[in-house]
Amino acid sequence: MPRWSNWSGKQQSKIQAQHFVRSEDDAAGLVVACAQQGLRVRTAGAGHSHSQVALPDQVAVDLSGLSGVISTDAEQRTAWVWAGSPIYSLGRPLWEAGLALHNQGDIDRQAIAGATATGTHGTGATLGNLSSRVLAAELITAKGQRLTVTESSEPALFQALRTHLGSLGIVTRLQLQLRNAYRLHQRSWSQGLENLLPEIDSHIAENRHFEFFWYPQTDQAHAKIINETEADCVYPLGDDERLAWSYEVLPSHRPVRHTEMEYSIPAEHGIDCLREIQQLLKTRFSDIAWPVEYRTVAADDVWLSAACQRPTVTISVHQDIGADDEPYFRACEAVFSRWGGRPHWGKVNYLSGSELAAIHPQWSHWWQARDAADPEGIFLNDYMRSLQP
Ligand SMILES: Cc1cc2nc3c(=O)[nH]c(=O)nc-3n(C[C@H](O)[C@H](O)[C@H](O)COP(=O)(O)OP(=O)(O)OC[C@H]3O[C@@H](n4cnc5c(N)ncnc54)[C@H](O)[C@@H]3O)c2cc1C
Structure with a gap:
């Protein structure tokens, strides 16, 4: 029986078949054939989700043949x-x-x-x-x-x-x-977290992009600001300073396999929530060296978006793929939840359907639209079934 695995290797399943789609007609034919056989279909992207959201349990569909x-x-x-x-x-x-x-x-x-x-x-x-x-x-x-x-x-x-x-x-x-199309100028630097904390709000307000990773073992933060510029591009791109087109500057290279939890917190509580995560790492998880990441996202009106109807700070915690991540992640989740957090769908969380319903205002509307489009649940995997109202 073939197996499916996500990027980190932490999510794996045995499947009946994997189908590599190269045309819409083929995708349509596959769905009809699966429906006739009572098989469930899960399409994955690049398998980079840490949660079970992409995990196929019967037929896995790969759409990398439809690209461009x-x-x-x-x-x-x-x-x-x-x-x-x-x-x-x-x-x-x-x-x-x-x-x-x-x-x-x-x-x-x-x-x-x-x-x-x-x-x-x-x-x-x-x-x-x-x-x-x-x-x-x-x-x-x-x-x-x-x-x-x-x-x-x-x-x-x-x-x-x-x-x-x-x-x-x-x-x-x-x-x-x-x-x-636009050009961006990125500048990065390291600084102690205690010194950075009072400056966070002004960095967020004054720059198009601001983020940082805090490394608990050293207490140093690695911060990054990025702004638009009309200046000429400079190649090759550096690590700490970059000046080029947006699609060249924004992505990083993350080769080290890891697992991750991320919650979206109402923006006004971001720093308080971070301080509690900092305390947690110092008191109960002092051996963890993986960084904590802090970013911002604008409010939107998207059903099930973690930023739905509220300006957002996202805080991510990471762990080694060989480690038992659950005690650390559950402790972080308790902190995130106290601050009104919503989990990233592509990262680890332990919330039930009713807990998710309580934090997503459009939860029941999303499920009504989904169930109307697919009453038999051919596109639901076991994880999504476990959340179904
Ligand atoms: C190293 C790393 C860095 C990351 N950085 C960020 C980041 O900066 N910001 C952030 O928000 N997240 C980040 N993530 C999380 C990642 O962006 C999300 O989990 C994203 O959904 C993964 O995309 P994917 O193509 O791998 O989709 P998958 O994980 O394969 O699938 C995600 C969902 O999409 C569905 N799906 C995919 N394609 C189709 C299709 N054609 N039709 C129907 N359903 C489909 C799957 O069924 C699943 O439900 C990161 C993850 C990793 C591993």
């Missing part, structure tokens, strides 16, 4: 892209059309449909997550039909689709809101 930019509209600043496109594959062709993503996450290895599925974000208090930039999608439905989903044609399904959690169908194309 389909069309661009420079006037409207939009593009249709294939859902299986790794984010790194979009930067150059969009730039050639004079366009760029508004923001990107820490890495650019994810598939665009995988990244939008979970509300993947970068940092920047005025910048929404990738899901908030989805304008439309093409979906293979539970009946094996191709459906174009826009806000006007399918209002509820569209809202659900922006953070689709792999549970509405096979997403084959996405239309994204973009902006004109």
Whole structure:
């Protein structure tokens, strides 16, 4: 029996088959065949989620064969892209059309449909997550039909689709809101956390992007600010200083396999929450050397987005893939929850469906739209079934 594994190797399953899709007709035919046999279908992107959200339990679909930019509209600043496109594959062709993503996450290895599925974000208090930039999608439905989903044609399904959690169908194309191509200047430095803490709010307010990693063993923080510039690009790119096009500056290289929990906290509580995580590491988990990451995300109106209706600070904690991460992550989750946190869908959390319902205002609407599109649950894996109201 074939096996499926995520990037970290912490999520693994035995599956009946893996299907590599290279056309929408093939994806549609696969869904019809699976439905006839009573098999459940899970499409994965790059498998970079630490949670079980991508974990297939019967038929795994790989969409990396549907990759690239389909069309661009420079006037409207939009593009249709294939859902299986790794984010790194979009930067150059969009730039050639004079366009760029508004923001990107820490890495650019994810598939665009995988990244939008979970509300993947970068940092920047005025910048929404990738899901908030989805304008439309093409979906293979539970009946094996191709459906174009826009806000006007399918209002509820569209809202659900922006953070689709792999549970509405096979997403084959996405239309994204973009902006004109732009250059960024990045500067990074190290500083003691105690000195940085009083400066955090002004760094957030004064810079397009601000983030830092705090290393508990040394108490040093590695901070980064990034702003737009008209200056000429400088190559090769450095690590601490970069000046180039946005798609070149924003992504980092994260080769060390790890596992991760991340919660979104109302922005006004970010620093207080961080201080409690700092205390936790100093008192109960003093052997952990993995850093804590601090970023910002603008409020949005996306159902199931961790930034839905509130300006957000995200705090991430990491652990070795060989370690038992649960005691540390559960202790962090208790702190995050006290500060009104919402978990990142692509990272570890231990919340039940009813706990998630209590923190996501649109939870029942999302499930109503999902269940109407797929009443038999062909696109639900065991994890999603466990959350179903
Ligand atoms: C090293 C590393 C760095 C990261 N950095 C960041 C970061 O900076 N910011 C951030 O927010 N997150 C970050 N993440 C988390 C990551 O962005 C999310 O987990 C993202 O969802 C992973 O994308 P993926 O393509 O690997 O999707 P997967 O993990 O494979 O899948 C995610 C979801 O999308 C669904 N899916 C994927 N493609 C399709 C499709 N075509 N049709 C239907 N469903 C589909 C899957 O079923 C699943 O539900 C990071 C993760 C790692 C490992």
